[in-house]
Amino acid sequence: MALNYCGLHNFSIYPVRRVLFLVFCCMPVVLSSQEIFLSTLDHRLYQLDLADCTYQQVGNVPQGSTDICFHPNSYLYSVSGNGRLFQVNIATGTGTLVHTFENTASQLYTSLAADANGVFYTCGLNGRLFSYNLATNTGTYLGNVGYAAEGDLTFYNGQLYMAASGDDIVRVDINNPGNSTIAVNGNVPGRIFGIVSYAETCDSVSSYAFTDNAANIYRVDYANAALVPYCNIPLSVSGGASMFEYLGSNPIDVAADASGFDCTAGNGVINITASGGIGLLSYSLDGQNYQINAGFSGLPVGDYTVYVQDEVGCIVSLEVDLGVDFPGIENLVVTPASCGENNGSISLSIAGGTAPYLLSANGGPASSNLNLQNLAPGSYQLAITDAVGCHLATTAQVTTNGAPAISGLEVTPTSCGENNGRIVATVQGGLAPVNYVLNGGNPQTTGNFMNLPPGNYTLDITDANGCALSETAVIAASQPVLLNDVVVKNASCGKANGTMTIFASGGQAPLEFSTDGDVFGLENAFTGLAAGDYEPTVMDAAGCTAALQRSITGTTPPRFGEFTVKPAECQEANGALMAAFEGGLGALTLTLNGEARVLDFPITGLAADDYVLLLGDSIGCMDTLAFVIPRINCPIYLPNAFSPNDDGINDRFRPEAIRDLEAQVVRFYVFDRWGGFVFKSENRAFSDPENGWNGRKNGKISGQGVYTWYLEVAFSDGGKVSMSGDVVLVR
Structure with missing residues (x-):
């Protein structure tokens, strides 16, 4: 039945393997067997995979099509609203006219289906049902079903069903359409425009209904007269079809009769x-x-x-059913062999046939004994014969649980001097549950024994069949590690200069030490420790530890706080220092530039100079304060002439004072005789060499003559002085 689209056919079907092919341009594409084809209101043809409700467009249908169906000849057909039947070319969306149900349509035709004999059926909004036999080219009006066909037709279990108005699915009586009845009252959102039977296998057919709005899909449960939600897709469906939908029209019915047996x-x-x-x-x-x-x-x-x-x-x-009173096995009980011995059994009870019965195992002699004892593990072919010679054969398997055997025994000695030994036994074989008893204690269902002290142990193991075995083990003792003492030297002067020495013994060498229980090393003495809480710990090679809690205290060193200085006037020792201080242990001492002073502030009578002040406590903790007493209010001098000839003598005109004057040149201006700027210096330290004029203006040499100057100086104590005068530039 394989057909090629390059002729007139659109689809090819291989029924036995249930594989569908959709062919374009003579190139077959294998499709899933779980596909339904849907036409939409805009005349597109989609392929729907019921496995996951995915879909894709595969072609088009002719304009005006209201429904589609597949014929047993594998072609796709459509019906138009005016009652015309077309064979569809899905690639072009055109159709070849096959039949006209009515020359003048009496209704809007909305449905189409075909049965296994190749007969088409269609109905419309007026309920008029027509058929067309493609083989004989015969069309027939069958009658009125009494319901408006708003959607599709489909076959299910030999019965034709129609999607009617009001979301009803009507069971159509083809022989007497007037006897048609409602099978399912759907009452779902939208209108049911599509109803398709999908044949998963020849004897397994399911129906699905599709609405026009957003294509809600329902599985039709005819037995319970219900629509079961399945999934939805965003398509406006007008009709539907599946490749083997016609299989639902004519299922195979079988009966068989047996005699003479x-x-x-x-x-x-x-x-x-x-x-x-x-x-x-x-x-x-x-x-x-x-x-x-x-x-x-x-x-x-x-x-x-x-x-x-x-x-x-x-x-x-x-x-x-052969109608013969044949012997049958009513009950078969197989008891496995146990403990590795040949002690299995097979027990049968027979119903039917004619007693007495004879039993043979593995071709051995037949016996009326139906209870076989002392059997080794293995397969047994059982043959039963009744008094009239009817035979019955079956197979029984005698298994064995075997005797339990220890496949693994793990013994862990104690550690760190504690009762933490362990015995773990692994058993293979035997019949569950298996019980474990250690040194005559309470039984348990696992072979894991924990937190055991040192000593000798006997492990007894018994399975559900009573099969037993024993094993012995020795758990060795261990030595604990001991932390004997911790010697601490406290920190001082607010520094990390504390020390800690840990003394330990016992355990498994080598021993390692830690002040926090985290970072360990072989050295037991620790230096450079700040004040705080510590956890001195010793750990041996087996990981055993011992720890204590210790604290290192510290002292607060003497510290200078905020300080202020008062400058000294020029050539005077009238500067002063005011400083705050805190901390220190015991009596405090004070030295200024190496000379002891009374601890009293302010310190007065200081000349302008650099100073170092030391504050010490009773345990030698020390703080240092370096400060400068500046010089202020020193007289300022300016020469009345200068010669900028680069001979190193009087080459610059600038203000002068005694050394180290703490002052700021706010403004220093030099003017020519017409009042124009020849030099300007602003907001510079008094000692800045840039405060001097080099006899040039904008890089050019100024001429010999008299120039006027103005100077404004601010001292560090807030005082200011302004000066002006003349200077002679000599060339």
């Missing part, structure tokens, strides 16, 4: 009665070899299943 001769007969399906039916007893004849004869007693297959590969099976 007995256990002494192979003369049984099975006759099969079947109907439905597509095309010629064939019959088989093994699902492999089929024949046209529906009868099978010359059959011995046994288990039989009949298989019926139609021409598209749909297969229906049915188990056959």
